[in-house]
Amino acid sequence: MPPSTYPKPFADPYAAPALEKGLDILELLASEPDGLTQSQIADRLGRTHTEIFRMLLCLQKRGYLLRTAPGDVFTLSGKLFELSHRHPRTRSLLELSLPVLQDIANITEQSCHLSIEHDNQILVIANVDSPGPRSLSVRIGTRFPMSATASGIVLMAWKPWDPSWQSDLITRLEKTRRRGFEQHRSRSIRGVIDLACPVRDASGQVIAALTIPYLSKRGENAETIISARQILVSAAARLSLSLGYTEPIHE
Numbered sequence: 001m002p003p004s005t006y007p008k009p010f011a012d013p014y015a016a017p018a019l020e021k022g023l024d025i026l027e028l029l030a031s032e033p034d035g036l037t038q039s040q041i042a043d044r045l046g047r048t049h050t051e052i053f054r055m056l057l058c059l060q061k062r063g064y065l066l067r068t069a070p071g072d073v074f075t076l077s078g079k080l081f082e083l084s085h086r087h088p089r090t091r092s093l094l095e096l097s098l099p100v101l102q103d104i105a106n107i108t109e110q111s112c113h114l115s116i117e118h119d120n121q122i123l124v125i126a127n128v129d130s131p132g133p134r135s136l137s138v139r140i141g142t143r144f145p146m147s148a149t150a151s152g153i154v155l156m157a158w159k160p161w162d163p164s165w166q167s168d169l170i171t172r173l174e175k176t177r178r179r180g181f182e183q184h185r186s187r188s189i190r191g192v193i194d195l196a197c198p199v200r201d202a203s204g205q206v207i208a209a210l211t212i213p214y215l216s217k218r219g220e221n222a223e224t225i226i227s228a229r230q231i232l233v234s235a236a237a238r239l240s241l242s243l244g245y246t247e248p249i250h251e
Contacts (some may be wrong), residue, residue, distance in 0.1 A: 021047065021055050026064065026076070030119065033076035093208060093243070094126055097199075098238045102126040102214065109166030112198070112212045113138045115151040117159075122152045122209070134191060136162045136215045150182040150194035151209035157182070158198055158206035181233055191216045195229050197236035210236045241251070 010124035024045050028035065036044070042052040056074060063079045097114045104112045107134040115122040121143045129135045141204045147151035147169060157176040165173075175183045192213050199208040212232050214225060237247075 018055070019050060021045075021209075022059060022238065025052070025055060025059060026080070029065070029074065029076045030080075033075075035066075035073040035101070037071055037073055048218075057173050073095065093199075095244045097126050097210075097239055098128070098193060100210070100235050100242075101126060104128070104210075104231060105130055107231055108212065108214075110212050110214055110228060111135050111137050112210065112232070113140075113151075115149075115209045115211060116207065117146070117155045118143070120146060122146060122149060122155060125208075130215075132217060134217075136213045137191070138213065148187060149211075150196035152210045153207040154181045154196045154198050154211075180231065183229065186213065189213070195223060195225075195232050197232050198240075198246040199236050200240040200243065202246075204245060204248075207243075210239065 002157070024047075025041060028041060028044055036047060038052055038056060041047075041056070043209050045052070056065065056067075060067055063077055064230045065074050066077045067074055074091050093114075093116075101112050101114060104110070105128045109130050111128065113127040117123070122145075124138050124140055124142045127138055127140050129137050129216045144152060146156055153172065153176055157173040161170060161173065177187045180197070182194070182196045184194055186194050190216055194211065195210040195215055198206040199210055201207045210232060212228060214228055216225075
């Protein structure tokens with residue numbers, strides 16, 4: 001549903017129409033990686049071209065939008081991503097996670113990355129490449145559907161479950177919670193096994209997923225993957241501890 005078509009049951013005496021127009025544009029373009037023209041934006045939002053024109057120029061001038069030719073297509077710049085990283089919680093998570101990611105990469109000789117949930121998708125916010133000759137890297141800022149990745153399954157497993165989720169998905173999430181990690185063959189890249197573990201904050205909430213897209217090597221046995229998984233589990237626990245999480249004591 002386009003932002004402008006959200007139900008408005010009553011007039012808001014504190015409405016800020018200009019701000020809402022700008023936010024509508026940003027939210028719309030966030031789901032359009034190839035961008036949209038001024039005409040397409042106006043049509044999608046149910047606005048006139050005149051209304052949209054000034055707002056696009058303002059957002060472009062402030063650095064939130066990029067305008068590319070031919071076709072005068074507008075796309076989001078990296079400014080929103082940059083602003084999100086200035087937030088103390090995100091910055092703290094990044095600062096604490098990077099040494100952990102580097103350790104994982106050095107020990108396992110596999111790439112690893114950190115993801116958070118954003119707008120019902122996973123968003124990769126940190127990545128460290130393998131120091132070895134072969135590397136499978138996931139670009140920072142990349143988004144994926146929640147249920148399509150090991151990271152997403154981990155983030156879903158420790159959040160309130162949606163009644164609309166299918167029973168097979170819930171069964172899978174229950175299994176992930178019981179064993180404390182997710183492991184499955186990549187759906188998109190042959191020879192890759194995705195390993196992911198939850199990262200918790202001081203309140204115990206799962207705020208991120210630490211992931212190795214394990215690139216199998218010829219002649220490897222299952223013990224090698226188990227070892228990498230144990231290293232990942234330990235690293236996720238260490239990162240959670242640095243964020244203030246304390247494992248509950250069961251009597």
